[in-house]
Amino acid sequence: MLEMLDYPFMQRAFIAGLMIAVLASVGGSFIVLRRYSLLSETLAHVSLVGVSVGLLFGMSPLWMAVVASLVASWMIEYLRSMHGMYSDSVLAIFLSGSLALAIVIVSLAGSFNASLFSYLFGSILSVSVEDLWVMGIFGSIAMALLLAFFKELYFIAFDEDVARAGGIRVAMLNFMLVSVIAVIIALSIRVVGTLLIGALMVIPPVAAIRFGMGFYPTTLLSIAIALISVVIGLSASYLFSLPSGAAIVLCLLVIFIIALVINRR
Amino acid sequence: MKFSPSLFEVDQLCFERHGNEVLKAATFRILPGEYCAVIGPNGGGKTTLVRLLLGLEKATSGVIKLFGTDQNRFKDWNRIGYVPQRSALVDGTFPATVREVVGMGRYAKRGMLGFESAEDKAAIVEAMELMGVADLSDRLIGNLSGGQRQRVMIARALASKPDVLIVDEPNTGVDVESQHRFYELLRTLNRTKKMTILFITHDIGVIAEDITRVLFVNQTLLVSQNPSEVIRCDEMSRLYGTPAHVVCHNH
Numbered sequence: 001m002l003e004m005l006d007y008p009f010m011q012r013a014f015i016a017g018l019m020i021a022v023l024a025s026v027g028g029s030f031i032v033l034r035r036y037s038l039l040s041e042t043l044a045h046v047s048l049v050g051v052s053v054g055l056l057f058g059m060s061p062l063w064m065a066v067v068a069s070l071v072a073s074w075m076i077e078y079l080r081s082m083h084g085m086y087s088d089s090v091l092a093i094f095l096s097g098s099l100a101l102a103i104v105i106v107s108l109a110g111s112f113n114a115s116l117f118s119y120l121f122g123s124i125l126s127v128s129v130e131d132l133w134v135m136g137i138f139g140s141i142a143m144a145l146l147l148a149f150f151k152e153l154y155f156i157a158f159d160e161d162v163a164r165a166g167g168i169r170v171a172m173l174n175f176m177l178v179s180v181i182a183v184i185i186a187l188s189i190r191v192v193g194t195l196l197i198g199a200l201m202v203i204p205p206v207a208a209i210r211f212g213m214g215f216y217p218t219t220l221l222s223i224a225i226a227l228i229s230v231v232i233g234l235s236a237s238y239l240f241s242l243p244s245g246a247a248i249v250l251c252l253l254v255i256f257i258i259a260l261v262i263n264r265r
Numbered sequence: 266m267k268f269s270p271s272l273f274e275v276d277q278l279c280f281e282r283h284g285n286e287v288l289k290a291a292t293f294r295i296l297p298g299e300y301c302a303v304i305g306p307n308g309g310g311k312t313t314l315v316r317l318l319l320g321l322e323k324a325t326s327g328v329i330k331l332f333g334t335d336q337n338r339f340k341d342w343n344r345i346g347y348v349p350q351r352s353a354l355v356d357g358t359f360p361a362t363v364r365e366v367v368g369m370g371r372y373a374k375r376g377m378l379g380f381e382s383a384e385d386k387a388a389i390v391e392a393m394e395l396m397g398v399a400d401l402s403d404r405l406i407g408n409l410s411g412g413q414r415q416r417v418m419i420a421r422a423l424a425s426k427p428d429v430l431i432v433d434e435p436n437t438g439v440d441v442e443s444q445h446r447f448y449e450l451l452r453t454l455n456r457t458k459k460m461t462i463l464f465i466t467h468d469i470g471v472i473a474e475d476i477t478r479v480l481f482v483n484q485t486l487l488v489s490q491n492p493s494e495v496i497r498c499d500e501m502s503r504l505y506g507t508p509a510h511v512v513c514h515n516h
Contacts, residue, residue, distance in 0.1 A: 033359065033360075151369075151372050151375070152372060154365075154369075155369045155372050158355075158359065158361060158366070158369065159349075159369075161321055161349055162347055162349060162369075162421075163369075163372075164319075164320070164321055165319040165320070165321060165342065165345070165347045166342050166343060166347070166369075166370075166372065166373045166425070167340065167341075167342030167343060167373040168372065168373060208360075209358060209360050212360075212405055212408075213360060213362075213405075214360060214361060214362035214364070214365050214403075214405070215360050215361055215362075215365055216365070218360040
């Protein structure tokens with residue numbers, strides 16, 4: 001089975017997958033605790049618009065996904081925080097709106113359905129060396145920001161008002177968090193796909209929380225769950241010719257069910 | 266004569282929400298070492314007043330000075346400990362131990378990328394011991410009783426070693442015995458540690474002996490430096506606009 005690592009495309013898929021696993025589980029921890037899980041799903045749909053535009057105009061779909069996801073994340077946060085709109089309503093508008101836009105673009109073009117399929121569900125064959133560089137650079141920046149403001153983001157997730165009263169710049173950090181999440185999601189679409197990335201962000205922290213530990217051990221467990229799922233999912237994808245995103249998410253679901261059974265309350 | 270700067274200096278503070286006047290021209294000062302009760306009917310603007318002091322709401326007009334500095338330029342927010350309303354009602358599944366929650370009180374002091382120093386650790390342990398939650402250090406906050414959670418939240422506020430503690434009706438979901446211990450603790454902090462306390466409450470009777478100043482908030486603000494005057498039933502009835510009975514008791 002280890003001979004799969006002899007193939008360069010599998011090496012790239014594993015490097016990308018492991019990077020995404022760490023980023024998605026750490027970023028996901030904050031959005032889960034803030035009951036903002038739908039953000040990942042929404043931004044994933046928005047990034048599909050970027051991918052469609054990229055394919056239609058012959059630009060890099062990954063770059064376009066990053067741009068679309070970032071712009072949408074700022075608009076969502078602006079509407080939520082400055083206009084006092086309910087988070088779930090704003091997310092629902094962006095989710096369905098962006099999907100509608102992506103479908104229109106796809107139907108106008110009509111020629112790249114096969115390429116689009118890999119962006120929807122992930123494909124281990126699609127990770128290029130250029131993608132790895134983009135993931136490495138943007139992923140490092142995203143992780144550096146998450147680590148630099150780790151404790152502040154944790155405090156905000158626990159009690160936003162008290163964090164603000166304590167002098168923590170909550171508005172700035174909220175914008176930073178949604179931006180980082182947007183970048184992580186856009187980077188993940190090669191491996192997991194736009195329709196399934198939400199699961200990689202949400203399921204690891206939700207499963208880890210079931211074990212009833214403090215935040216730091218919970219985050220570490222969440223990373224471990226994501227890493228295990230990516231390794232098993234990518235291997236299954238290679239062995240059984242499955243879309244990589246679907247295989248990874250099914251592994252996550254199995255781990256989540258195990259966590260539920262072990263920690264029945 | 267020794268000059269004693271105000272911790273809070275509020276002048277002609279007004280606040281409107283959706284066009285409705287919540288607070289009109291509030292003017293008052295709070296000096297170091299005071300134990301100040303903020304009372305008034307529901308919806309009268311007590312919590313709004315505190316949120317304005319903490320910068321959580323933006324005033325329509327007026328001036329707020331904190332420790333002699335205009336609020337817009339004030340940076341030392343860790344000098345103010347804040348225990349909000351319903352703080353004991355935390356999410357039962359949130360992954361946070363008592364130690365982690367109390368440690369949040371030091372975050373503003375640590376700054377970006379700041380690791381926990383020996384001073385931080387000592388302050389966290391001291392706050393937990395003072396509040397009697399040191400033995401719960403590794404327990405999840407969601408697994409504690411209402412009274413224990415309340416003590417953890419106060420420990421978090423105390424961990425930053427504040428000069429002033431603002432407590433907003435913190436007894437929701439807390440049993441009577443814990444409430445009594447809580448009042449005793451506030452008295453100790455005020456008398457022995459000389460900590461200034463701003464306490465928002467409906468139950469002024471239980472702290473009647475301790476307070477040095479009363480702010481009565483019902484859109485307008487009435488300040489009294491003679492609490493016994495305000496606590497009289499006829500005065501309370503006049504302020505609340507409804508018959509009120511004040512029962513002073515040693516908790």
